[in-house]
Amino acid sequence: MSGEVKIRMYNVGFGDSFLITLPDNRLILIDAGFHSQGKGDYSGEELASQIIENVTDIAGEAHIDVVIATHRHADHLFAFNSAAWDEVSVGEVWLPWVEDRQNEKAMRLWKKQQLFATNLAMALSSFQLDNDDRESVEFMLRNAGVDVPGFAAAGGWSNTRALDRLHEGFGYRRRTKPRFLPATRTFPETFTTPELPDVLIHVLGPPRDPDLIEELDPEADGETYRALAMRAAAASGVGDMSSLTAFGAEWQVGVDEPFGDAGLSPNEIKRLEGLATSADAVLAATHVDDMINSTSLVLVIEVGKARLLFPGDAEWGTWKRILANDDARALLHNANFLKVGHHGSHNATSKTLVENILPGRIPAMISTQAGAGKYRNNIPLPDLMAALDAHDIRFVRSDSLPGRLPKGFRKGDQGKWVELSIPC
Numbered sequence: 001m002s003g004e005v006k007i008r009m010y011n012v013g014f015g016d017s018f019l020i021t022l023p024d025n026r027l028i029l030i031d032a033g034f035h036s037q038g039k040g041d042y043s044g045e046e047l048a049s050q051i052i053e054n055v056t057d058i059a060g061e062a063h064i065d066v067v068i069a070t071h072r073h074a075d076h077l078f079a080f081n082s083a084a085w086d087e088v089s090v091g092e093v094w095l096p097w098v099e100d101r102q103n104e105k106a107m108r109l110w111k112k113q114q115l116f117a118t119n120l121a122m123a124l125s126s127f128q129l130d131n132d133d134r135e136s137v138e139f140m141l142r143n144a145g146v147d148v149p150g151f152a153a154a155g156g157w158s159n160t161r162a163l164d165r166l167h168e169g170f171g172y173r174r175r176t177k178p179r180f181l182p183a184t185r186t187f188p189e190t191f192t193t194p195e196l197p198d199v200l201i202h203v204l205g206p207p208r209d210p211d212l213i214e215e216l217d218p219e220a221d222g223e224t225y226r227a228l229a230m231r232a233a234a235a236s237g238v239g240d241m242s243s244l245t246a247f248g249a250e251w252q253v254g255v256d257e258p259f260g261d262a263g264l265s266p267n268e269i270k271r272l273e274g275l276a277t278s279a280d281a282v283l284a285a286t287h288v289d290d291m292i293n294s295t296s297l298v299l300v301i302e303v304g305k306a307r308l309l310f311p312g313d314a315e316w317g318t319w320k321r322i323l324a325n326d327d328a329r330a331l332l333h334n335a336n337f338l339k340v341g342h343h344g345s346h347n348a349t350s351k352t353l354v355e356n357i358l359p360g361r362i363p364a365m366i367s368t369q370a371g372a373g374k375y376r377n378n379i380p381l382p383d384l385m386a387a388l389d390a391h392d393i394r395f396v397r398s399d400s401l402p403g404r405l406p407k408g409f410r411k412g413d414q415g416k417w418v419e420l421s422i423p424c
Helices: 044-059 074-081 083-087 104-126 131-144 159-168 222-236 266-278 281-293 316-323 326-333 351-357 382-390
Strands: 004-010 018-021 027-030 063-068 089-096 179-181 189-191 199-205 298-303 306-310 337-339 363-366 394-397 409-411 417-423
Touching: 004 044, 004 306, 018 044, 027 044, 044 063, 044 074, 044 083, 074 131, 074 159, 089 159, 104 131, 104 281, 131 281, 199 316, 199 326, 306 417, 316 326, 316 351, 326 351, 351 382, 363 417
Parallel strands: 027 063, 063 089, 089 179, 306 337, 337 363, 363 394
Antiparallel strands: 004 018, 004 417, 018 027, 189 199, 199 298, 298 306, 409 417
16 A cells, blocks of 8 residues: 555543544544543544544545544543444444453453442542642542542543443444454454455554453452452442442442452451551552553554554553564564654653664654643653654654644644654
């Protein structure tokens, strides 16, 4: 395939949304999200409308060949709540394998994660936190799809509703069920689809083995997990957790279910009560955040001579596995575009990747939003920005477009999006 690939990054604030146009005008949408505490130029309805308008202008109809949601964080999928998507047809939807609702291991892992996060929300009032720390915890819980007391998303929007549309929605779907990736234990996995002729898709993450997904299972730290459950019960005096979570009934699980025998000796109870009293709410919320980031799709999309690296929000555990594999490293070595992971955070872009693997002078995009708030955790990381500069990686940030863009980039109306053209 010859011509140009165009990559459009929408300024959604703290979130991701990218529209890829292939030379034959076929379209790939990667994520459509934002966070309520980090909005950019769009509300959710405005983002959906903008994407659909652009798609219609390019394709001549409201049709997207492939829709990809890299993982279930709100800042990557919340705009899929919009009813405007009911007027859009799609060829295929791609999700991480852990979103397969027929996979018992995946369902059980999410139930545990949901219980952990909900217990934290229920116990939040009992923690002595300053305003910055409380904002950090609330930011991460809302992003995970857990309702924090006193907060509710407008219009009944939720992560679960967005996921439901990705599983079953849109006006028409050529492939009825989502494609869950990777579909096999082959690593890296490579496949093609009739929806994208002459395009190779290489899947580098998440790991197919649930035991290799970093910190997805909160039960791994059993004592902290039980202590948090006890603290939540003491703080709230509530037995029904459903009012505090955006997860549907199928995701609910009894407090004792993940633990097996719940019988505890007096010494165990005393120890757990001590853990609960001294628990670190920010650390617990960070675990929830990391669990979900670790399920991110990591894709290399190969179009002719163009190799586009989209790593979602994958963190160090995923990158460690990728960098240890010669075939995966070869794919990265030949990449000529980088979507910088996790909005430019400290643990989503490997130093080895930037300094030793990626070619110099390739273009990159960072969908991010700097600003006040400890919850941003120094995002985007100044040291990472400096490393990209030092290795001549030509990047643009969605929140801070320069007056003069690097070669190949162009700015949309009022800077609401920026687009890169790459020869293929």
